[in-house]
Amino acid sequence: MRLSRKLKLLCAALAPMLALTACSGGSSTAGAEGADSGEKVKITVWSWDGTVERAVPGFQAAHPNITVEVVNAGSSQDEYKALDNAIQAGSGVPDLVMFEYFAVPYFAVPGKLTDLGELGADKLKSDYVPAAWNDVTVNGKVYALPSDYGPSAMFYNEATLKKAGIDEPPATWDEYYEAAKKIRKLGDDYYIAQDTGDIFFLLSLIWQAGGRPFKVDGTKVHIDFSDPGTTKAVAFWQRMLDEGLINTKITGWSDDWNRALNDGTLATQTMGGWLTSTLPERAPEAKGDFKVALMPQWEKGQKVGAANGGSSFGIPAAAEHKEAAFAFLEYFTHGDGLQTRVDAGAFVPNLSVLENEAFTGKPNEYFGDQKVGAVLAEATEIVPSDWQFPPFFEYARSIYGDLASPYYTSGQGSLAEILEQWRQRCIQYGNEQGFQVD
Structure with a gap:
C-alpha cells in the first residue's frame, strides 16, 4: 500500500549508495539450518502489512522448527532507513x-538483497x-516476491454522477473531462476529483498513456518527460487544473477528504485497488453509492491500465536464515498462507487468485454488491509490464511534494515546469550517488 509522500530524506546521513560494499552475510544460498532440517531457528520479518501476521500460525504448524516474529519497523521510509x-x-x-516495488532497486543494485532465483x-x-x-x-534477477498490488482503478460515486446527469462512469478521459464540467455545476463544493500534487497519480496517467520517463540499464539512468505519452498525460491533467475542475484544497487521507467522500461532493477517486479496503472506513455513509x-x-475501446502502489518482500544479503525466510516468504505470497491473507483483505497479483471465481464472483456489500474482484482482476492484468523506476526513487518522491507545493497553493508555474525541476534534482542526486544519470 502506498503511504505518505512527505518523507524525510532517506539517504541524508548515508554514504553514497554505490560506495557501500555488497553485504555478504553468508553465501547466496541459505545456511545449514534449511527450512526443514529439524534445527530450530527463529526468523524476524519486518512488515507494515497486517495480513502477513495472519499467515504465521499455519506456517509454524507446517514448519514446527521455525519460529516467525513479525515486527512493524515503522512506515516504509522509516523501515528503509532502519534497514x-x-x-x-x-x-x-x-x-x-x-x-x-520502487524501493527494490535501491537495495538490490548495491548488493544488499539476496538473489531469490x-x-x-x-x-x-x-x-x-x-x-x-x-x-x-532488477537486471534480470528476482530480488523479492510480490505480496500485494495496486492496479489503478476509478472509484466513483454513482449517486453523484446520476445527480449530474451522468448515467455511466466515464470510459475515456474525454468523457471524464465532460463529466467533470457537469459535476462542477452541482455546486461550489462538487468536483470530479482532488489533487494536491500526488506524483503517483500523475505517473499512473503517464504510464497508461504510454509514457516511459525513466529508463534504467544497470547503473545508467535516463530521465525524460518529453516523450509523447508523457506530454499527452501531463497536458490533459494541466487542462483539468487550469479550468478549475479539480479540487486543489483537499489533501488525500485528510479529514476533509473523508468528509467529501462521505457526502458525495468528491465524485471519483482514481487510485490503487487497495482503496477497497479503506474506503468503507473513510466513507461509511456512502455505502452502496460507490462503485x-x-x-x-x-x-x-482500449483497455490499458497502470499501477499505483503495491509491496513485495525480499531477503537481505546479510540475513542469517535465508532458507527458512524463503520458506515463509513462499508460504504467504504463493503457498497455503496466501488465501489467509486474501481473506483478510490483501489484494494480491497472483493469477491463481485473480482467475478464481471465488474471488471474481464475490459480491461486495459496500460497493452495492458489485463484483469488485472481477474489475480489479482485469485492471491488474492490463498493466503494461515495461515501466521502470530509477533506483533512487525513494529520494525522488520525497522531494516532489516540495517542488509541486507552490503551484498547488498559489498557482506558480505548471506541471511541466515542476517535472523539469524534478528531473534536474533527480539527475544531480543520482550522479552524486554514483549512478550515470542524464
Whole structure:
C-alpha cells in the first residue's frame, strides 16, 4: 500500500549508495539450518502489512522448527532507513523485509538483497501478473516476491454522477473531462476529483498513456518527460487544473477528504485497488453509492491500465536464515498462507487468485454488491509490464511534494515546469550517488 509522500530524506546521513560494499552475510544460498532440517531457528520479518501476521500460525504448524516474529519497523521510509543502518552496523539485520516495488532497486543494485532465483523463486514466476514480476526484477534477477498490488482503478460515486446527469462512469478521459464540467455545476463544493500534487497519480496517467520517463540499464539512468505519452498525460491533467475542475484544497487521507467522500461532493477517486479496503472506513455513509471501474482510457475501446502502489518482500544479503525466510516468504505470497491473507483483505497479483471465481464472483456489500474482484482482476492484468523506476526513487518522491507545493497553493508555474525541476534534482542526486544519470 502506498503511504505518505512527505518523507524525510532517506539517504541524508548515508554514504553514497554505490560506495557501500555488497553485504555478504553468508553465501547466496541459505545456511545449514534449511527450512526443514529439524534445527530450530527463529526468523524476524519486518512488515507494515497486517495480513502477513495472519499467515504465521499455519506456517509454524507446517514448519514446527521455525519460529516467525513479525515486527512493524515503522512506515516504509522509516523501515528503509532502519534497514540501511542495520546493514552498515553489521547487526540487527532482519531475515525478511517488506519493500514498496520502487524501493527494490535501491537495495538490490548495491548488493544488499539476496538473489531469490538461487533459492528457487524463478519457478513461481508464472503465477504472477507480468507487471508485478517486472517490479521485483532488477537486471534480470528476482530480488523479492510480490505480496500485494495496486492496479489503478476509478472509484466513483454513482449517486453523484446520476445527480449530474451522468448515467455511466466515464470510459475515456474525454468523457471524464465532460463529466467533470457537469459535476462542477452541482455546486461550489462538487468536483470530479482532488489533487494536491500526488506524483503517483500523475505517473499512473503517464504510464497508461504510454509514457516511459525513466529508463534504467544497470547503473545508467535516463530521465525524460518529453516523450509523447508523457506530454499527452501531463497536458490533459494541466487542462483539468487550469479550468478549475479539480479540487486543489483537499489533501488525500485528510479529514476533509473523508468528509467529501462521505457526502458525495468528491465524485471519483482514481487510485490503487487497495482503496477497497479503506474506503468503507473513510466513507461509511456512502455505502452502496460507490462503485469501481477501470481507469478511463485515452482512446475509446482500449483497455490499458497502470499501477499505483503495491509491496513485495525480499531477503537481505546479510540475513542469517535465508532458507527458512524463503520458506515463509513462499508460504504467504504463493503457498497455503496466501488465501489467509486474501481473506483478510490483501489484494494480491497472483493469477491463481485473480482467475478464481471465488474471488471474481464475490459480491461486495459496500460497493452495492458489485463484483469488485472481477474489475480489479482485469485492471491488474492490463498493466503494461515495461515501466521502470530509477533506483533512487525513494529520494525522488520525497522531494516532489516540495517542488509541486507552490503551484498547488498559489498557482506558480505548471506541471511541466515542476517535472523539469524534478528531473534536474533527480539527475544531480543520482550522479552524486554514483549512478550515470542524464
